[in-house]
Amino acid sequence: MSTVPAHFEQPILIAGGGPVGVVTALALARQGLAVHVFEAESKVNDAPRAATTHAATLEMLEGLGLVDEVIRRGLIEPLFRIWDRSTGKLVAEFDFGKLRNDTRYPFAVQCEQHKLTNLAIDRLRAFPHATLEFSSRVMSISQSSDSVEITVETATGTRQVKGSYLIGADGGRSTVRKSLGIEFEGYTHPERFLILTTSFDIGTTFPGCTRNYLSHPEDWCAFFKVSGDDGTGLWRVLSSTRLDQTEAELFDNEAVQHRMQKFIPKEGRYEIIHRNLYNVHQRVAARFRTGRVFLAGDAAHVNNPLGGLGLNFGIHDAIELTGLLGPVVRGEAPIDTLDFYDRHRRPLNIEFVQQQTIANKKRMEEKDPVARARNFEQLAATAADPVAHRAYLLRASLIESVRKPASLSDPRYQSIPPD
Ligand SMILES: Cc1cc2nc3c(=O)[nH]c(=O)nc-3n(C[C@H](O)[C@H](O)[C@H](O)COP(=O)(O)OP(=O)(O)OC[C@H]3O[C@@H](n4cnc5c(N)ncnc54)[C@H](O)[C@@H]3O)c2cc1C
Numbered sequence: 001m002s003t004v005p006a007h008f009e010q011p012i013l014i015a016g017g018g019p020v021g022v023v024t025a026l027a028l029a030r031q032g033l034a035v036h037v038f039e040a041e042s043k044v045n046d047a048p049r050a051a052t053t054h055a056a057t058l059e060m061l062e063g064l065g066l067v068d069e070v071i072r073r074g075l076i077e078p079l080f081r082i083w084d085r086s087t088g089k090l091v092a093e094f095d096f097g098k099l100r101n102d103t104r105y106p107f108a109v110q111c112e113q114h115k116l117t118n119l120a121i122d123r124l125r126a127f128p129h130a131t132l133e134f135s136s137r138v139m140s141i142s143q144s145s146d147s148v149e150i151t152v153e154t155a156t157g158t159r160q161v162k163g164s165y166l167i168g169a170d171g172g173r174s175t176v177r178k179s180l181g182i183e184f185e186g187y188t189h190p191e192r193f194l195i196l197t198t199s200f201d202i203g204t205t206f207p208g209c210t211r212n213y214l215s216h217p218e219d220w221c222a223f224f225k226v227s228g229d230d231g232t233g234l235w236r237v238l239s240s241t242r243l244d245q246t247e248a249e250l251f252d253n254e255a256v257q258h259r260m261q262k263f264i265p266k267e268g269r270y271e272i273i274h275r276n277l278y279n280v281h282q283r284v285a286a287r288f289r290t291g292r293v294f295l296a297g298d299a300a301h302v303n304n305p306l307g308g309l310g311l312n313f314g315i316h317d318a319i320e321l322t323g324l325l326g327p328v329v330r331g332e333a334p335i336d337t338l339d340f341y342d343r344h345r346r347p348l349n350i351e352f353v354q355q356q357t358i359a360n361k362k363r364m365e366e367k368d369p370v371a372r373a374r375n376f377e378q379l380a381a382t383a384a385d386p387v388a389h390r391a392y393l394l395r396a397s398l399i400e401s402v403r404k405p406a407s408l409s410d411p412r413y414q415s416i417p418p419d
Helices: 019-029 055-063 067-073 113-124 175-179 247-251 253-263 310-329 335-365 369-384 386-396 399-403
Strands: 012-015 035-038 075-077 079-084 089-095 108-110 130-133 137-143 148-154 157-163 165-168 184-198 211-215 221-226 234-240 272-285 293-295
Touching (some): 012 019, 012 157, 019 035, 019 310, 035 157, 055 310, 055 399, 067 113, 075 221, 079 369, 089 369, 089 386, 108 221, 113 130, 137 175, 148 165, 165 175, 165 310, 184 253, 211 335, 211 369, 234 253, 247 253, 247 272, 253 272, 272 335, 310 335, 310 399, 335 386, 335 399, 369 386, 386 399
Parallel strands (some): 012 035, 012 165, 035 130, 079 211, 165 293
Antiparallel strands (some): 075 108, 148 157, 184 272, 211 221, 221 234
16 A cells, blocks of 8 residues: 555646746755646747846746856846936936845845756756646646645646646646636736847947836837857847837838837848837736645736836745745645645735836836926936935836735735825
């Protein structure tokens, strides 16, 4: 007769092999727990999305043995700058180096999210108790008091898979979240964000800093350097679009050249490597857990990318959830311990991710000249005052969110602030 408890025999199932799904799987596998990841697509998505990885996240990736490779494949950047694009003046420069007594990583690392995902998958493959299946879509879920069951669709048909728990890391359109009937509270911005990736070295025009935010009442933009797959460096230019602009109009060669020349004038044409258009949301799931099923990453919360916080917080979800699940699965902690995940993560996302990204977007696009001037004065004053500068960065790097005492059920953070 087997002496292995049932919860060790049944794997923890994960819907979604994006960065949050595979980091969650790795954190569980390293605890000796059986995991099975189902990814709908046939390969890792390498569209330009997250790159900025903050200090608090780098510390967590250190715990998973990933940080050295993330740093090696990315670019270290201690600074970010905020500009007034209408005057061309630098408003404020912030320096994560000022956090050297707060973290082992006083900088951000620009490492594209597909690199992190591939790295985590490589590590996952070393564990005999971890399985990752591509081209396997989770279609429906059910659960009982002691197990979960999912229906998985592959090219050869559908099958049922049983597990002890299910983690929905299946992105913003999460099937898991919808199957649980959980509302995705918040709103979608009417405009879309366009990312144009160029091989032109924008650092020749904006030297000394690879993370720049340029505020403007009609036409803000932000540009960041990433190392690219071959390490030679690419620049991503992020900007907003008008409501009436179609994808065909926005991707048109001349329109793209015009947009790039408007932001960073140069002689000759830009070589454009990618053009990508994204809908932008501020939404948080009404619950992050129902019984044995959890939501993590974009399945649980989505936000605009200004500040680079969405994936960072998703990785923090993964670490917190796996830290709670391990002891419960091993029988060392009662199942009620898992309530903490929803009680803690949901208000934390609203307080740190939704509030900051909404404020960042407002500052970038502010139309009222008085409010713009006030914003710039405040930013400049914050950057000039060492105490305020450090406090601002502790929040921007999510270190403050990680340090926040765990006794959080603050009613102020039960809903997303309006736009
Ligand atoms: C332009 C842009 C820039 C960004 N920049 C940053 C940044 O600098 N820093 C930052 O922290 N965040 C950033 N983000 C946010 C970041 O990209 C997301 O938070 C991140 O992708 C979330 O990871 P995830 O694994 O939760 O979801 P996803 O990356 O969406 O992965 C979900 C996975 O689940 C799979 N899937 C979906 N449905 C199913 C199903 N039914 N069954 C099985 N698999 C399924 C999908 O194929 C996908 O692979 C940015 C986002 C955008 C759009």
